[in-house]
Amino acid sequence: MGINTVFEALSHPVRRRVLALLKTGPMSAGELAGHFEISRPTLSVHFAKLKDAELVVVERQGTSLIYHLNASILEAALAGLLSLKDDDQ
Amino acid sequence: MGINTVFEALSHPVRRRVLALLKTGPMSAGELAGHFEISRPTLSVHFAKLKDAELVVVERQGTSLIYHLNASILEAALAGLLSLKDDDQ
DNA sequence: ACACTAATTAGGGAAACAACTAATTAGTGT
DNA sequence: ACACTAATTAGTTGTTTCCCTAATTAGTGT
Numbered sequence: 001m002g003i004n005t006v007f008e009a010l011s012h013p014v015r016r017r018v019l020a021l022l023k024t025g026p027m028s029a030g031e032l033a034g035h036f037e038i039s040r041p042t043l044s045v046h047f048a049k050l051k052d053a054e055l056v057v058v059e060r061q062g063t064s065l066i067y068h069l070n071a072s073i074l075e076a077a078l079a080g081l082l083s084l085k086d087d088d089q
Numbered sequence: 090m091g092i093n094t095v096f097e098a099l100s101h102p103v104r105r106r107v108l109a110l111l112k113t114g115p116m117s118a119g120e121l122a123g124h125f126e127i128s129r130p131t132l133s134v135h136f137a138k139l140k141d142a143e144l145v146v147v148e149r150q151g152t153s154l155i156y157h158l159n160a161s162i163l164e165a166a167l168a169g170l171l172s173l174k175d176d177d178q
Numbered sequence: 179a180c181a182c183t184a185a186t187t188a189g190g191g192a193a194a195c196a197a198c199t200a201a202t203t204a205g206t207g208t
Numbered sequence: 209a210c211a212c213t214a215a216t217t218a219g220t221t222g223t224t225t226c227c228c229t230a231a232t233t234a235g236t237g238t
Contacts, residue, residue, distance in 0.1 A: 004102050007099055007102075007105070010096055010100070010170070011096050011099070012195090013096075016096070016169075016173065020172070023173055023174060028215095029214075030215075033215095038196090038198095039197075039198060039199085040215070040216090041197090041199080041200095042196070042198070044215065044217080045195095045216090046196090047215095047216090048217095060204090060205090062205065062206070063205045063206065063213060063214045063215080064205095064214065065216090069173075071174060074170065074173060074174055077170060078170050078171065078174075081099070081166060081167050083109070084108045084109050084112055084163060085160060085163055101225090101226085117185095118186090119183095119185080122185095127226095127228095128227075128228065128229085130185085130187080130228075130230095131226070131228070133185065134186090134225095134226080135226090136186090137186085137187095149235090152183060152184045152235045152236065153183095153184065154184080154186090
């Protein structure tokens, strides 16, 4: 959905922390929720933004939804940031 | 002012474009404004957010304000993003 | 002091964000 | 079909963002 959506998704600390948790491996929504104080519905909306930015991918496993980090989009953001520096050009 | 402020500043496309313009070298507010369609006051508020995040540094030169990219904060953001990947740990 | 240019701050309005509780959807098991 | 668990969507509220125009501050030159 574009790099704008990705940077927008990265702008909230809770969402960055979700990504940090997922870097150790896939995790269900409930398992993720255990690491936060905020309500599950609020978290669910954060998940939706990460999914919208394709920073995460979801897979259903029985009644649970398992979230996976999508490293390639994270790399796209990294590349975007890097291009703001004087490395190339 | 913290990494949150930095990511928040990076979340708007205009502000990222300002940084991209500054990577080639320092530029005055007016010179920067020449590259955008939006009003100068609006741009000025964008500049203030970049300054608040310390992504840019300002220096007065006569009646002009010259904006410089602050690469070290950009690198901090880069490091923050990198830490969301599985590189280390 | 006055005019001129450069840029910011102030004020206001529409839209988006983030949080909550309540209601709904999806899947499993009896 | 019913109950139970997992998670999301709907609806509401208060806050923040972003844009504009108008007014103000800062510096230079006459």
